[in-house]
Amino acid sequence: MTRNVLLTVLAVILVAVGVSFWVCYQTVKAETHVRYVGMMNVASEKIAKTIRGMEMNARNVFDEVEKHLDSPDHVIAALESKTSLNPDVNGYFAAFEPDYFKQKGRWFEPYVHQDDSSMFKVNQVGSARHDYTKSGWYIRAKESSQSFWSDPYYYQDNDEIGLSGHYCTFVKPVFDSTGRLACVCGADMTLEWLTKELKQIDHLSRADELLNRYSHSVESDFYTVVINHDGTCIAHPEGRQTVITDERVLSDMAQKSGTANLSINGVTSTVYYGPIDYINWSVAVVVPRQDIWKPLLLPGIAILTVALLGMLVIWLTMRKVKQ
Secondary structure (H helix, E strand, O other), X not given: OHHHHHHHHHHHHHHHHHHHHHHHHHHHHHHHHHHHHHHHHHHHHHHXXXXXXXXXXXXXXXXXXXXXXXXXXXXXXXXXXOHHHOOOEEEEEEEEOOOOOHHHOOOOOEEEEEOOOOOEEXXXXXXXXXXXXXXXXXXXXXXXXXXXXXXXXXXXXXOOOOOOEEEEEEEEEEEOOOOOEEEEEEEEEEOHHHHHHHHHHHHHHHHOOOOOOOOOOOOOOOEEEEEEOOOXXXXXXXXXXXXXXXXXXXXXXXXXXXXXXXXXXXXXXXEEEEEOOOOOEXXXXXXXXXXXXXXXXXXXXXXXXXXXXXXXXXXXXXXXHHO
């Protein structure tokens, strides 16, 4: 009889251990999801806020250009008027329709930018060699009559302006009082600010008590990246470039938040992703799968220890009963 009771107790212990581990697993799973989705949302909102600020500043500059289309000098003054308001924008330009100002010839594209001495310089970059009217951004703005952000690109400076680097440009067509296209304006921003912002976001995410209240003091090797609509990586921590090739994930990323298990640089990872407002980019928090379940380690060991102790007590009791 005593033996049956002990076996029953053992069975109860095993069931309790199984249920406890299952509950712990589900809790950690839900809390981990909340943690990384929260990080992804914070990153998305922060980047969108910065981009929105750049866009608003650019629109203010372009509005000034629209008000001063009476002379080339007034256009240049308009470009310079608010340039200092956003340090993340490298330069502003106004690419005019051919012969819009007869005295300036066919190509007139003043470019106002900051040089190494923090002073503003003006360069006339339009020419037969740089026929901006054949550029994709110019043609798109002229045909659509809509503003837009360009895809990221690398600009090789061949005009000795000193502006080689990775860029993204906010483009807007500007019309005169008759409704005729006068010029296509643009605000160039380098992508250096984005890399710095990602580094700051990751640092703050690791230190944020609210975001980390579920982590049980376990350090996870997560990192945040920004992905273009084609899956290429726009910005990432050093050595953490992430390319997304899964078509289903790419389709989702542009429209809504979600998660996916993918192989990232040879490491099986969970990717928490979501779109960024105002621009055709997505933000993603990448977490190695082995790190996802780190918070389960300590409670799992505790449950297993209690179970083993319980079974040890039952085993010793059963030996005593046999004697």
